[in-house]
Each structure stands twice: as C-alpha cells, then as structure tokens.
Amino acid sequence: MTTTTSAAEAGGIYVLAAHPHWRDSRVNRQLLAAARAVPGVEVNDLYGSYPDFSIDVEAEQARLAKASLVVLLHPIQWYSAPPLQKLWFDDVLSYGWAYGRGGAALQGKDCWLVATTGGPEASYHPQSYNRYFFDAFLPPYEQTAALCGMRFLPPLVFHGARSAGDDEVAAHVEVFVQRLGSYPQWPELDELDACVACPVPEIDRPPEHDDTVSGAFQSATARGLASMSAANEENNKEEGAA
Numbered sequence: 001m002t003t004t005t006s007a008a009e010a011g012g013i014y015v016l017a018a019h020p021h022w023r024d025s026r027v028n029r030q031l032l033a034a035a036r037a038v039p040g041v042e043v044n045d046l047y048g049s050y051p052d053f054s055i056d057v058e059a060e061q062a063r064l065a066k067a068s069l070v071v072l073l074h075p076i077q078w079y080s081a082p083p084l085q086k087l088w089f090d091d092v093l094s095y096g097w098a099y100g101r102g103g104a105a106l107q108g109k110d111c112w113l114v115a116t117t118g119g120p121e122a123s124y125h126p127q128s129y130n131r132y133f134f135d136a137f138l139p140p141y142e143q144t145a146a147l148c149g150m151r152f153l154p155p156l157v158f159h160g161a162r163s164a165g166d167d168e169v170a171a172h173v174e175v176f177v178q179r180l181g182s183y184p185q186w187p188e189l190d191e192l193d194a195c196v197a198c199p200v201p202e203i204d205r206p207p208e209h210d211d212t213v214s215g216a217f218q219s220a221t222a223r224g225l226a227s228m229s230a231a232n233e234e235n236n237k238e239e240g241a242a
Contacts, residue, residue: 015042016072018072018073027161035176050084055092061092071112079137110189116161124159146195
C-alpha cells in the first residue's frame with residue numbers, strides 16, 4: 001500500500017509573507033489568505049508582525065528550525081524582495097547559525113519562492129523594458145538558499161498581477177494551495193539535485209567585533225527604516241499592488 005506524507009508530518013511549512021501594502025494587493029493578499037487555510041502551514045505576515053522593523057530573531061530561527069519547507073511569498077520590487085524581507089535575511093540568517101562554521105540549522109530544507117510582478121511576462125525580455133528574462137533576477141535567491149544548505153525549488157511566479165483577470169488570479173491561487181497541500185509529494189523533487197555545498201573558509205570571515213551599538217540606537221534605526229519604507233510607498237506603487 002502506498003503512503004503519503006503530509007506537510008505536517010514532513011516537518012511543516014513556514015510561509016514568510018512580505019507585502020508593504022496589503023490593502024492594495026490583488027494577488028498576494030489572496031495567496032496569504034489561502035495559505036492560512038492549509039493544514040500544517042504556519043504563516044507569518046512580516047509587515048504585520050514587525051511594523052517597527054525590529055525582527056525577533058530567536059522566534060524566527062525557532063520557526064525555521066521546525067519547518068521542512070520555507071516559502072518566500074512577496075511581490076518583486078525593484079527586481080528584488082521588499083525591504084523588510086531583505087532585513088529578515090540580514091538578521092535571521094546569521095553566520096554560525098544558517099551558514100559558515102557551525103551554521104547547519106537549515107541544511108537539507110527546501111526553499112520555495114512564490115512571487116508576483118506588476119509587469120507582464122513579456123516585459124522580462126532582452127527586447128523589452130526589463131531587458132532580461134526573469135530568471136536573470138533569481139541568482140541572489142538561489143545563492144542565499146545554497147549558502148544555507150537549502151534546496152532551491154522551481155519558483156512559482158505570477159506575472160502581470162496588476163492587470164490579470166480574476167479567473168487567472170483564482171487559478172493561480174488554486175495551484176498554490178494544491179502545491180502547499182501536497183508537499184513533499186511533488187514529482188519534480190525526485191529529479192532535483194541535492195543541495196550544493198558552499199562552505200565558507202574561516203579566513204573569509206572577519207573577526208567578530210564587540211557589539212558597541214546600544215539597544216536605543218538599534219531601535220531608532222529600525223524606526224527609521226520603517227519610516228523610509230512608508231515614504232517610498234508611492235515609488236513602489238507599480239510593483240507594490242501585486
């Protein structure tokens with residue numbers, strides 16, 4: 001008799017949803033709601049959890065440690081992740097924990113990018129205004145996963161989120177739900193290579209300096225980042241409404 005393994009039995013799924021302006025979202029907001037309804041899936045709205053940009057690193061690392069699949073759910077803004085998602089990478093994926101000497105906490109886990117773009121797929125072409133195929137913007141995600149010993153799964157990307165029809169959006173959400181619910185029983189996983197080993201030589205890591213930055217200064221910096229993010233709302237309007 002064939003048995004299947006659910007997401008919960010496999011170790012769980014952790015969805016990191018990062019959208020600076022949920023009220024304007026057409027696609028990501030529906031993906032967020034759908035993920036919350038899938039058993040075995042833990043969802044964290046980063047902008048809701050950390051409006052002051054002060055990330056609880058210990059809590060995030062504990063969530064990651066329990067998960068087998070980490071899902072990065074966000075719109076592509078300026079060819080990259082929203083600012084709070086980038087800060088999450090900086091703070092949570094620390095040397096000695098996620099990578100480098102002793103940093104094996106994420107080894108063997110899967111990483112899945114679920115992204116939207118404001119522009120249509122045709123805009124990601126050498127002859128169009130984005131000048132490159134969309135795959136050209138994936139290496140930072142791929143290498144982040146590889147450095148942490150994670151397997152980077154084929155991304156699920158929805159182009160043209162601002163102009164797509166409701167039926168198109170609904171079909172995409174259904175695919176997302178089906179994939180979450182069936183993980184790790186994805187046929188293509190058997191064909192993917194194991195994680196690439198990317199050891200960091202100790203001589204490439206400068207000595208750790210004493211932490212002389214006060215907690216007050218860190219808090220002020222976090223508040224400043226949050227203010228900058230709010231000030232840039234209109235600048236990100238094109239992609240942010242995805």
